Amino acid sequence: MPEPALRAVHVHPVKSVAGHGLDEAVVEPWGLAGDRRWMLVGPDGRCITQRRHPRLALAAAEPLPGGGVRVTAPGARPLTVEVPEPVGTTPVAVWRDKVEAVPADPAAGAWFSAHLGTEVRLVHLDDPAHRRPVNPKYARPGETVTFADGYPVLLTTTASLDALNSLIAQGDHADEGPLPMNRFRPNVVVDGTAPWAEDDWSRLRIGEVPFRVAKPCSRCVITTTDQRTAERGKEPLRTLARHRRFGDDMLFGQNLIPEGTGTIRLGDPVEIVG
Numbered sequence: 001m002p003e004p005a006l007r008a009v010h011v012h013p014v015k016s017v018a019g020h021g022l023d024e025a026v027v028e029p030w031g032l033a034g035d036r037r038w039m040l041v042g043p044d045g046r047c048i049t050q051r052r053h054p055r056l057a058l059a060a061a062e063p064l065p066g067g068g069v070r071v072t073a074p075g076a077r078p079l080t081v082e083v084p085e086p087v088g089t090t091p092v093a094v095w096r097d098k099v100e101a102v103p104a105d106p107a108a109g110a111w112f113s114a115h116l117g118t119e120v121r122l123v124h125l126d127d128p129a130h131r132r133p134v135n136p137k138y139a140r141p142g143e144t145v146t147f148a149d150g151y152p153v154l155l156t157t158t159a160s161l162d163a164l165n166s167l168i169a170q171g172d173h174a175d176e177g178p179l180p181m182n183r184f185r186p187n188v189v190v191d192g193t194a195p196w197a198e199d200d201w202s203r204l205r206i207g208e209v210p211f212r213v214a215k216p217c218s219r220c221v222i223t224t225t226d227q228r229t230a231e232r233g234k235e236p237l238r239t240l241a242r243h244r245r246f247g248d249d250m251l252f253g254q255n256l257i258p259e260g261t262g263t264i265r266l267g268d269p270v271e272i273v274g
Contacts, residue, residue, distance in 0.1 A: 001192060004270035006206055007158055008181070008189035011035040013069045014122070015147045016049035018060040018227060019185060024265040027209045027258050030128040030144045031152035032187050034063040037128070038081075039092065039101070039147040040112055040120045046093045047147070048120050050222045054230040055116055067124075071108070073115045081108045086126045094132070094147055102126045134257065138214040143257055151214050151255035155198065156186040163195035164252065168239045176235040182227045183236065184219070184253055190270050198254045207268035211256040218249035 012019040015036045026033040038061070040048040050056045059073040067083040081104055089100035101123035108122040125131055125146055134143045135150060145152050161181055168177035181189055188206065190198075201213050219240060224232050240250035 001194070004190050004192040004272070006188060006264060006266055006268040006270055007191040008186075009264065009266060010185075010187055010189075011063060012061070012185060013063045014038040014040070014059075014061040014071065015047065016040070016053075016056045016222070017071070018057060019182070020060070020062050024263055025187075026263050027153075027261050028128070029152075029258055029261065031146050031148060031258070034067065035187060036147040037067065037125045038069060038104070039094070039123055039125070040109075041092045041123055042121075043119055044093075045091055047095070048116075050225055051220060053116050053118070054225045054232060057225055057227045057230045059112070059115055071111065076111065076115060079108065079111045081105060081122065083126075084124055089126070090123065092123055095149070097132055099125070099132045099147075101131070134214070138255075139257060152258060153188060153211065153256040154184075154186045154217055154253055155188050155190060155211075155256050156181060156184050156253040157190045157193045157195075157198055159191075159193050159195045160198065160252065164236055164239065164244075167243055168235050171235075171239050171242075173234045173238055176233045179236055180227075183223045183225070184217075185222070186253060188256075188264070192270075201254065201272055201274070203259075203272075203274035204256075205271040205273055206264045207262065208260075209262040209264055210259040210273070212259050214255045214257050216246070216249070216251040217253040217255050219252050223252075 009022045009025045010019040011032050011034045062070045070080050072078045084102045092101045104122040112120050128146050134145050165178035244251050
């Protein structure tokens with residue numbers, strides 16, 4: 001078997017909007033640079049995601065120098081959104097976490113509202129070093145995260161996806177497979193491992209950057225959403241429930257916390273150190 005290596009790198013500048021593939025990415029203490037620094041919220045300040053709004057999959061966000069984004073969607077004019085001036089914050093909610101964020105230009109909220117058919121606002125995380133701690137059950141004091149669901153970096157492996165797709169092919173909804181990796185919205189994808197090998201990892205190094213495994217990633221309905229069409233099916237949750245259920249959680253991938261900073265690049269060796 002070949003040595004593990006970094007196969008793909010993705011950032012998702014706007015939470016729950018289509019991601020963007022990169023050849024390299026800077027690892028910051030709270031995740032990959034530019035990843036999930038923007039988020040949509042409803043009038044109540046709670047996060048808006050594909051869980052209830054699968055049409056978000058049809059919108060895409062490209063990171064721009066300086067932290068801005070260029071958003072696109074079918075039938076809509078592209079819009080460039082600059083990082084807002086930090087003149088004041090507004091409270092928003094990422095699941096159970098209350099976070100202070102900076103409102104973006106109202107034109108951005110209007111653009112996304114037109115795309116979704118419901119009123120939303122776009123907000124920006126101006127100070128990821130201090131705004132949102134990682135769950136202390138799995139983190140050390142001072143470790144923070146952006147608007148990601150809970151942890152700085154999500155890792156998946158191609159071998160585990162291949163194994164999952166083999167199981168889907170044997171099930172009641174085989175016509176839905178094979179599924180692409182974008183269903184799982186990872187930041188880093190690793191080649192050259194055995195299926196599910198990541199279940200046993202506790203520490204690893206990608207290139208020169210060390211990471212700690214915080215916990216496995218529990219999957220939700222977003223994984224059943226075709227990221228090209230926004231249509232929903234039964235897989236992979238049906239198969240994960242049969243083969244990868246641990247308690248109440250259906251697991252695929254591992255949540256990582258950086259233990260250093262630096263740049264990771266496609267092809268970098270991935271060393272399992274614990």
